[in-house]
Amino acid sequence: MRRTQPEARAEFFRRYAPQVRRILFLQGLCDEVDDAVQEVFIKVYRADLPAEERFLAWFYRLILNTGRDQGRRRKTRRGLVERLEELAPTDGTHTDVTAPGDPALRAALDGLSPDFREAVALRFFADLSLESIAAAQDVPLGTVKSRLHGALARLRQALAESGYEQER
Amino acid sequence: MTEDDEMNDSANTDEDFVSGSAGGRAFDDDRLLAYALGLGDDPELEAAAREDDALRDRIAAMRGDVDAVAAGLDRVVPAPPDDYADLGEARWGELRESVTAPAAPRRRLAWLRVLAPAAAIALVLVAGVVGLQRLGDGEGNEAATTSADDKAVERYDRQRTGAGQGEAGPMTDGLAAPTPAAAAADPGYETVVVAVAAPPAAGRQDFYVRRVVFGEAGPLITLEIDEQALVAHALAILYLTPTGDETGASAPPKPTVSASPPPSVASKALRFTFDGAPAWARQLAPGIDPERVTLP
Numbered sequence: 001m002r003r004t005q006p007e008a009r010a011e012f013f014r015r016y017a018p019q020v021r022r023i024l025f026l027q028g029l030c031d032e033v034d035d036a037v038q039e040v041f042i043k044v045y046r047a048d049l050p051a052e053e054r055f056l057a058w059f060y061r062l063i064l065n066t067g068r069d070q071g072r073r074r075k076t077r078r079g080l081v082e083r084l085e086e087l088a089p090t091d092g093t094h095t096d097v098t099a100p101g102d103p104a105l106r107a108a109l110d111g112l113s114p115d116f117r118e119a120v121a122l123r124f125f126a127d128l129s130l131e132s133i134a135a136a137q138d139v140p141l142g143t144v145k146s147r148l149h150g151a152l153a154r155l156r157q158a159l160a161e162s163g164y165e166q167e168r
Numbered sequence: 169m170t171e172d173d174e175m176n177d178s179a180n181t182d183e184d185f186v187s188g189s190a191g192g193r194a195f196d197d198d199r200l201l202a203y204a205l206g207l208g209d210d211p212e213l214e215a216a217a218r219e220d221d222a223l224r225d226r227i228a229a230m231r232g233d234v235d236a237v238a239a240g241l242d243r244v245v246p247a248p249p250d251d252y253a254d255l256g257e258a259r260w261g262e263l264r265e266s267v268t269a270p271a272a273p274r275r276r277l278a279w280l281r282v283l284a285p286a287a288a289i290a291l292v293l294v295a296g297v298v299g300l301q302r303l304g305d306g307e308g309n310e311a312a313t314t315s316a317d318d319k320a321v322e323r324y325d326r327q328r329t330g331a332g333q334g335e336a337g338p339m340t341d342g343l344a345a346p347t348p349a350a351a352a353a354d355p356g357y358e359t360v361v362v363a364v365a366a367p368p369a370a371g372r373q374d375f376y377v378r379r380v381v382f383g384e385a386g387p388l389i390t391l392e393i394d395e396q397a398l399v400a401h402a403l404a405i406l407y408l409t410p411t412g413d414e415t416g417a418s419a420p421p422k423p424t425v426s427a428s429p430p431p432s433v434a435s436k437a438l439r440f441t442f443d444g445a446p447a448w449a450r451q452l453a454p455g456i457d458p459e460r461v462t463l464p
Contacts, residue, residue: 008388009267010255015369015390017253022245038263045266052364052376053401105240123205124241127369129400130202145198152201156233159240 013041020063022125026109026117027067036070057135060126064118064136108158112151115139119147120155195223197230204230355463356414357407359383362458365404365449368397373440375406375449379458381423383408391440391447398438398449403456407448416446425452426460 017037024036040063050058109117115137122133134144195213203210204227217224251257255264360382363375375389389406398404405423410416419437437450452461 006268008386011390012388013255013263013267014253015372015374018248019369021248021252025245034259038260041263042266052378055376056366056401102240102244106244109244120241124238125245127367129367130205132367132400145201148205149197149201152233152237155237155240159236 009045012044016059017041019125023060023063023118023121024067024070026121026125027064027114028071028117029067032070036066039070040066056128057132060122060128060132060136061138068114104158104162105155108155112154116147116151119144120151123148200227200230201234203227204234353463354412355382355407355420356410356412357382357416357420358409358411359385359406360408360463361385361389361406362452362461363389363404363406365398365400365402367400368393373397375404378403379461381405381461381463389442391442391449394439394441396438398451403452403454403458404449405452405461408442409445409447416448419448419450421464422450423452423461423463425456426462427456 020040021033021037024033024040029036043062043066044059047062049055109120112120118137119133122128122136123130128136130141130144130148133148134141137144195216199210199213203213213223213227217227254260255267359380361375361377362379362381363377366374366376371393373391373393375391377385377387377389385408389408391406407416407420419439437448440447440449
C-alpha cells in the first residue's frame with residue numbers, strides 16, 4: 001500500500017504530464033514543449049512544496065510561469081497557427097484532426113491574448129474550477145470569468161463563421 | 169484599456185455568444201457560463217429554467233457553445249499518445265534522475281541547522297552559569313544541574329536528529345507527511361485516512377493524506393470515481409480495502425470529531441474504487457483538525 005517516493009513521483013508525472021504538455025503548447029511552445037514539461041516536473045521534485053491545500057494552485061502557476069519563461073527564451077518564433085497545424089497531422093493517434101472549422105479556430109486562438117489562452121487551457125485541459133484558475137493566474141475571479149467568456153465567444157464565433165456548426 | 173477591461177465591459181452584453189430571447193435575464197451570462205462549464209450545481213438557475221423556455225434555450229445555447237469549443241480544442245491541440253509519459257523514453261532522461269533522487273532538504277532545515285546549535289550552546293551556557301552561581305552560594309546540587317544539562321542535550325539531540333527524520337521531501341513526503349496511525353479499533357477496512365481531495369481528472373481523484381487514522385498509507389492516494397467525485401480541496405475521511413466480514417457494499421459509519429460545537433460530517437458517503445475494491449469517502453467540514461477525527 002505504501003508507495004515509495006520514486007513511485008509517487010512517477011505516478012504524479014504520468015498523471016499530469018499530458019495536460020501540462022497541452023497547456024504549454026497553447027501557451028506558445030512547440031519544438032521545446034517536451035523540454036518545458038520536463039522542466040516543470042524537475043522544479044516540482046526539487047521544490048520546497050507548499051501546504052497541500054495550496055499545492056495545485058502553486059503547481060499550475062509553476063506551469064504557466066515555465067511556459068512564459070520558455071517562450072521568452074525561444075529562439076525561433078513561429079505563429080501559433082503554424083505550430084498548431086504542425087501538431088495535428090503529426091499525432092498518429094488521432095485521425096480526425098482536420099475538421100472544417102479548425103483553421104478558423106486556430107486563427108482565433110492565435111488572436112487571443114496569452115492570458116486568455118491560459119484561462120482556456122486551464123479550464124479545458126486541466127479541468128480546473130474558476131476559483132482554481134483565478135488562483136493559478138493570480139487574478140480575481142471576475143477577471144477569469146470575463147477572460148473565459150470573451151475567449152469562448154471569439155472561438156465560438158470563429159467556428160460559426162467558418163460554417164463548422166452546420167457540418168457537426 | 170486592457171483586453172480584460174474590454175472583456176469585462178462586453179462579457180454580459182455579448183449577444184453573439186448566446187443567441188436567444190431575453191428570457192431569464194435575471195441570470196447573467198457569467199452565471200450561465202459557470203453552469204454550462206459544469207463548474208457546479210445551481211439549483212436556483214435549474215428551478216428557474218424549468219419555468220422559463222427562453223432561459224432553457226439560453227442554457228442550451230451556452231452548453232452548445234462550450235461543447236463546440238471543447239471539441240475544437242481537442243482536435244487542434246490533441247492529447248498526446250498514451251505512452252507519452254513513459255519515463256523510459258529517452259526524452260525524459262534528466263527527469264528520471266530527479267524521480268529517483270533523494271528528497272531535497274527543506275528550507276526550514278537550513279534554519280534549524282543554524283539555530284539549533286546556537287540554541288544548544290546558549291542552554292549549556294545558561295545551565296553552566298546557574299550551576300556556578302549555586303556552587304558559589306553553597307547550594308550547589310550537582311545531580312540537579314547534571315539532570316538539567318542532560319535534558320537540554322536530549323532536547324537538542326531530539327531537535328537535531330528528529331528534524332531530518334520523516335521530513336517532507338518533494339512529491340511524496342512533501343505532499344502529505346501523514347501522521348502515523350495510533351492504535352485504534354478495527355474499522356473493517358485495511359486503511360482509514362483523513363485527506364484533502366484534488367480536482368478529479370480522467371475518472372480518478374487524488375487525495376493528499378493529512379493523517380492516517382488506521383493502517384498504513386502513503387501521502388498520495390488515487391481513487392477511481394464510481395459515480396461522483398468529492399468537491400476539490402474538501403477534507404474527507406477515506407475508508408480503503410474492506411477486510412474480514414466487511415464487503416464495502418454499504419457506507420461505513422460516520423466518524424466522530426471532538427470539537428465544540430461538533431462540526432458537520434456529510435451524511436452521504438461517496439463510493440469509489442481502490443485497487444479493485446470498494447472504497448468510501450465522506451466529506452468533513454472545512455477547518456476540522458484531522459487529529460480530532462476518531463472512528464466510532
